[in-house]
Structure formats: C-alpha cells, structure tokens
Amino acid sequence: MSADGTAPQAEVSVFSTISSAQPKQALSLHKYLSRASIATPINLLLFSVFALLVYTQLRPKPPAVLPKAPAPVVFRTFTPKTLLPFNGENGQPVYLAVRGRVFDVSPGRNFYGPGGPYENFAGRDASRGLAHQSFDREMLTEDLSGPLDDLKDLNADQLENLQSWEERFSEKYLVVGKLVAEGDAEAPKS
CATH class of the missing domain: 3.10.120.10 (Cytochrome b5-like heme/steroid binding domain)
Known part of the structure; x- marks a missing residue:
C-alpha cells in the first residue's frame, strides 16, 4: 500500500490478472499468503534443535578435576x-x-x-x-x-x-x- 491508500501497481496487476482469470485460485493464493508464517512444524523443530545446540555449546561447564598425584618417593x-x-x-x-x-x-x-x-x-x-x-x-x-x-x-x-x-x-x-x-x-x- 502506498501513502495515499492505494495498492502499488505491480501487486494490483498480479492480483487483478489472477483474479480476472481464475477467481477461486486468486482467493486461495491470497489466503495462503496471508496465513503463511514461519511457525510451521518443521521450522519449530529446526529452531528447537538449533536452540539446544547453542545451549549445549554455551552452558557453563564444570571445572576439570586433575587426578591426585602419587605420593613422592624418597630414596x-x-x-x-x-x-x-x-x-x-x-x-x-x-x-x-x-x-x-x-x-x-x-x-x-x-x-x-x-x-x-x-x-x-x-x-x-x-x-x-x-x-x-x-x-x-x-x-x-x-x-x-x-x-x-x-x-x-x-x-x-x-x-x-x-x-x-x-x-x-x-x-x-x-x-x-x-x-x-x-x-x-x-x-x-x-
């Protein structure tokens, strides 16, 4: 939409061409585009895996514990x-x-x-x-x-x-x- 409230010419022509030729397809494409979101199940799964990987790499790790040294041997x-x-x-x-x-x-x-x-x-x-x-x-x-x-x-x-x-x-x-x-x-x- 432009500042005067009218749709840009390219969008109008795509939708007007589709809507004049096939009204049902134009409506379903419009619904699909309006409903399309990044919150699909596969995207949510990928985001969860990514978050888990980031967490495992960045979480604080316990300090390394060195083994106890043997007692010194005196000749x-x-x-x-x-x-x-x-x-x-x-x-x-x-x-x-x-x-x-x-x-x-x-x-x-x-x-x-x-x-x-x-x-x-x-x-x-x-x-x-x-x-x-x-x-x-x-x-x-x-x-x-x-x-x-x-x-x-x-x-x-x-x-x-x-x-x-x-x-x-x-x-x-x-x-x-x-x-x-x-x-x-x-x-x-x-």
Whole structure:
C-alpha cells in the first residue's frame, strides 16, 4: 500500500490478472499468503534443535578435576629387615632388591605382590633367584641379619640372566633406595 491508500501497481496487476482469470485460485493464493508464517512444524523443530545446540555449546561447564598425584618417593637405605614389610600385604607397596638397588615394582603387583607368581621376591633381595631363573624360596637369603649375598659363585650365564633382569627392572620401575647389610655404616638406625 502506498501513502495515499492505494495498492502499488505491480501487486494490483498480479492480483487483478489472477483474479480476472481464475477467481477461486486468486482467493486461495491470497489466503495462503496471508496465513503463511514461519511457525510451521518443521521450522519449530529446526529452531528447537538449533536452540539446544547453542545451549549445549554455551552452558557453563564444570571445572576439570586433575587426578591426585602419587605420593613422592624418597630414596632411602634399606636393610633386609626393613625391606621385608614392603611385600604388598596390608596396602604396602611392593619392593624388591637386585644387586643392592631397591625397585618399586608396585605397578607389577599382579606378578610380584601377594598371590603372584614371583611373590617370594617381594620385600626381599631377588638377585640369586633371578640369576638362577628360579622363583623358589630356597633362592632367598634366610639370615636377614647376616651379610648380603655377594653372588661370587654365579657362572657367566647366571650373571647374564641377572643383568637382563636388572635392565628390565631399570626400564620399567623406579629405584627407591639401596640395600645394605644390617651392620653397615649406612644402615638406618632403628
């Protein structure tokens, strides 16, 4: 509509042409155009999906929670008696010694902890047993107050076995201390 109240010429001619030729079609087109709206079911559905996507992208997110850091490991000196409690029982970590170095093998608890195939070595010096490829109790030093096993009677193959085990432990596990004999000057005072 123009300011004087008359319809613009283009609209009048379209409707007048349609209305003069086919009056019913002109009326239905006029009704359709007057009723046409953006509120169709598909438009409402699309708008709802759009609103949901915007909400999920812009809603506040909970702060990220970092996992708790493991307790720091302090390098310390062990004797055979002070190493013995670290056998994985009662929630203790699993330590074992190889040639005087104490390894934390807790990540391999299934192997070295209680019920594992190498549980005899937990909390003990495993050097002789690893050198002999034997996991029997007879390979363990019984006298915990005596000197450490010097391994002097091992042959070349046994020393090679021990070396490969030691390298494997060094690659996989942390060294948490060293093992000294009970009367050694570095032994912890009880």
